[in-house]
Amino acid sequence: MALTAWLPSRAQTEPNLTQYFQAPSFLNPAEAGATDLLRLRAGSRLQWLGIDGAPRDFMVAADIPFAVFGRRWGGGATMFQESIGLYKTFSINGQLSARQKIGKGYMTVGVQFGYLEQTFRGSEVDIPDEDDFHDANDEAIPTFDVAGNHFDLGIGLGYVHKWFTVGLSCTHLMAPKIKMQREGSQGSGSSDEQYFEFQFKRNLYFIASSNIPIKNTLFEVLPSVMVRSDLEGVQADITARVRWKKFLTAGLGYRTNDAVSVLLEGEFKGIRLGYSYDYSTSAIMRASSGSHEVWLGYSLKLNFGEKNRNKHKSIRVM
Numbered sequence: 001m002a003l004t005a006w007l008p009s010r011a012q013t014e015p016n017l018t019q020y021f022q023a024p025s026f027l028n029p030a031e032a033g034a035t036d037l038l039r040l041r042a043g044s045r046l047q048w049l050g051i052d053g054a055p056r057d058f059m060v061a062a063d064i065p066f067a068v069f070g071r072r073w074g075g076g077a078t079m080f081q082e083s084i085g086l087y088k089t090f091s092i093n094g095q096l097s098a099r100q101k102i103g104k105g106y107m108t109v110g111v112q113f114g115y116l117e118q119t120f121r122g123s124e125v126d127i128p129d130e131d132d133f134h135d136a137n138d139e140a141i142p143t144f145d146v147a148g149n150h151f152d153l154g155i156g157l158g159y160v161h162k163w164f165t166v167g168l169s170c171t172h173l174m175a176p177k178i179k180m181q182r183e184g185s186q187g188s189g190s191s192d193e194q195y196f197e198f199q200f201k202r203n204l205y206f207i208a209s210s211n212i213p214i215k216n217t218l219f220e221v222l223p224s225v226m227v228r229s230d231l232e233g234v235q236a237d238i239t240a241r242v243r244w245k246k247f248l249t250a251g252l253g254y255r256t257n258d259a260v261s262v263l264l265e266g267e268f269k270g271i272r273l274g275y276s277y278d279y280s281t282s283a284i285m286r287a288s289s290g291s292h293e294v295w296l297g298y299s300l301k302l303n304f305g306e307k308n309r310n311k312h313k314s315i316r317v318m
Contacts, residue, residue, distance in 0.1 A: 030156035207227075277291070
């Protein structure tokens with residue numbers, strides 16, 4: 001008879017992105033194709049350096065607008081991989097969005113659907129004899145590697161204006177519960193196979209940003225905020241950046257009850273490189289030298305005008 005048990009703890013299933021504005025479609029499918037740009041982004045985050053098993057994240061996002069039957073749509077794709085402790089999370093998603101002009105801006109609605117995989121390296125579990133909180137013989141803790149996968153779904157809503165954008169989204173909409181079993185045994189049909197379950201929480205995101213030109217200067221102020229909730233707690237990122245000649249950007253950020261950040265970015269001919277450093281404001285800083293995050297991206301302007309609706313330069317000759 002199969003045994004069902006909860007894994008001993010939950011991994012961090014959503015990354016703590018300091019540069020959440022780098023790839024808007026990564027957190028909100030309504031942002032896919034919301035601009036006239038083909039956007040390609042890749043990011044990596046090394047969290048809490050100096051602590052064994054701390055989160056290591058890698059993200060990729062791409063989106064493009066397109067026109068069908070006279071209506072604007074957007075398509076996108078994202079990939080996410082995280083390692084934290086003995087857990088590993090992998091997801092890959094497709095996105096589709098539609099937009100409608102409202103007032104001086106555009107309302108966008110998007111859906112995201114994809115594949116979600118979770119693994120736990122139970123073969124590397126090591127519980128010291130003097131551990132007062134865990135029992136080495138606890139059947140709820142696997143002593144072998146387990147893995148499972150599930151369908152995943154997300155939705156989003158946004159409004160894009162010349163001077164600002166706002167968006168609301170939900171990831172892991174169905175709160176998928178992954179049934180994990182020994183790697184290599186999937187489909188074996190054994191009646192005595194041991195199963196474990198891992199549930200992903202729904203996460204709600206509210207993101208707002210703006211660009212405010214400073215009159216008679218070459219500078220712009222770029223304030224933004226992200227509020228995230230898993231319906232049990234709330235965390236906010238508040239960021240203030242200044243951009244010079246649409247080329248160099250610098251700023252500061254604050255994540256509630258977690259960290260302060262320094263951000264730098266450069267952009268030239270559609271290529272951008274962003275870096276941020278987080279200094280923890282919690283007790284974890286006693287064991288860590290901080291967190292680093294790097295993003296690399298490319299953007300290409302597409303022409304959706306009436307005279308040249310689908311005409312644009314090739315990337316190969318840029």
